[in-house]
Amino acid sequence: MSTIAKGIATALSIALAGMLPLLGLFVTIHSSTDLSGDEVPVSLVSDLDAPPPFSLDTVSDDVLWMARCIYSETKRADEQELVAWVLRNRVETGYRGVHTYEGVVLDPYQFSAFNPGNPKRRLYTSLAPSPDSPAFVQALEVAHAVYHAPASSRPFSRKTRHFYSERSMVGGQAPNWSNGHVPVNPTGFRVDPKRFRFYSGVAAPLPAAVPAAAGLVL
Numbered sequence: 553m554s555t556i557a558k559g560i561a562t563a564l565s566i567a568l569a570g571m572l573p574l575l576g577l578f579v580t581i582h583s584s585t586d587l588s589g590d591e592v593p594v595s596l597v598s599d600l601d602a603p604p605p606f607s608l609d610t611v612s613d614d615v616l617w618m619a620r621c622i623y624s625e626t627k628r629a630d631e632q633e634l635v636a637w638v639l640r641n642r643v644e645t646g647y648r649g650v651h652t653y654e655g656v657v658l659d660p661y662q663f664s665a666f667n668p669g670n671p672k673r674r675l676y677t678s679l680a681p682s683p684d685s686p687a688f689v690q691a692l693e694v695a696h697a698v699y700h701a702p703a704s705s706r707p708f709s710r711k712t713r714h715f716y717s718e719r720s721m722v723g724g725q726a727p728n729w730s731n732g733h734v735p736v737n738p739t740g741f742r743v744d745p746k747r748f749r750f751y752s753g754v755a756a757p758l759p760a761a762v763p764a765a766a767g768l769v770l
Contacts, residue, residue, distance in 0.1 A: 603700030605609040606693050615695045616681070617653040622693035624676045625717075626666035631748055634689055634715070634738055636698035636749070637706060641713045648756050664720070707738035713750040719746060729754050 604610075611619075619638050622632040640657045641647070650656050658666055658677075665672045679688055718724050735749040743750070 572631040603697070604689065606694070606696045608683060608689070611681045611692055611696070612699075614653040615692065615699050616679075617657050618695035618699060619688065619691040620676050620679050621657045621663055621666070622695060623688055624663065624672070626748075627687060629690055629694055630741060631743075632694045632740060633698060634743070634748065634750065635710070636695055638713055638715055640698060641706075645710055645713065647713050675690050676743055679713075707741055708736050708750060709752050712736055712750055714754045715748055717746075720767060 618636055621639060625635050626632055639653060639656055641651055643651060647656070648659055648662075656665060660668055664670065665676050667673065679685075680746045681689070681692055683689065714729065716727055716730065716743050719728075721727065730749075730751060733751045733754060735745065736752050737743075738750060
């Protein structure tokens with residue numbers, strides 16, 4: 553019996569020894585699959601989605617022009633964000649044939665503070681990043697966030713390229729371009745209609761259009 557038992561034990565030992573490499577390969581493959589499925593994609597997606605950190609020392613010209621414009625329109629961060637998306641929509645869709653933020657902001661008679669002859673034009677076009685102006689730093693931070701935001705964060709369609717403020721219009725009258733259009737409701741925002749109304753799908757007028765009273769006029 554002992555001889556038979558020893559023979560069986562020897563055979564089992566040989567069989568197990570032959571299976572060990574296969575078991576090791578299985579464990580290696582299984583471990584690698586878990587790591588690539590649970591860790592690597594999460595890390596990569598997080599890195600790709602993260603915008604560059606905001607710094608006054610690295611403000612780009614695009615962000616600066618966007619900040620100048622949204623600061624001229626309102627000092628409230630939530631409203632600045634919506635105005636910033638209007639600017640981004642104009643750039644991305646090439647509205648009125650303009651494809652840069654500086655060009656969009658300075659496009660004649662589009663944003664009242666930058667209209668030719670407006671006494672505030674020199675002030676707003678000269679604004680620069682400085683820690684001495686916390687209010688403008690806020691506008692820069694908002695502009696930076698919208699400029700680098702994923703398209704999925706857009707609060708309204710890309711064709712939303714117009715707005716006006718009833719409070720800034722003479723007599724509170726709506727501009728002619730808003731006739732026949734219904735204001736849009738930005739996703740995730742509560743907008744006071746007396747302060748801002750946003751519009752989508754307004755046709756682009758000729759660049760030499762006549763200016764209106766105030767706000768985004770064309």
